[in-house]
Amino acid sequence: MSFIYNKKDAKCMWCKRTKNPHPDFTFETIPTKVFMSKKGREIELCLSCYENETKDLDKDSNFEERLDKKFEFLKILNL
Numbered sequence: 001m002s003f004i005y006n007k008k009d010a011k012c013m014w015c016k017r018t019k020n021p022h023p024d025f026t027f028e029t030i031p032t033k034v035f036m037s038k039k040g041r042e043i044e045l046c047l048s049c050y051e052n053e054t055k056d057l058d059k060d061s062n063f064e065e066r067l068d069k070k071f072e073f074l075k076i077l078n079l
């Protein structure tokens with residue numbers, strides 16, 4: 001899994017962070033990766049949100065489907 005470091009307009013779509021949380025990289029943007037959801041949405045996530053999404057993923061649930069569910073949930077809440 002390769003995340004993109006110091007991408008200029010990096011922003012995590014879940015936690016909305018744009019800055020690298022690591023104290024040694026204060027001036028860098030947050031490392032993110034763009035994932036494609038099942039419905040074809042481009043979802044940009046930071047490493048910690050990605051780990052959160054996948055850590056309790058069982059074999060019956062699908063990561064791409066989960067991205068859509070969460071995206072739609074955030075949209076309803078208007079976050």
Ligand SMILES: [Zn+2]
Binds near residue numbers: 012045046047
């Ligand atoms: Zn995040």
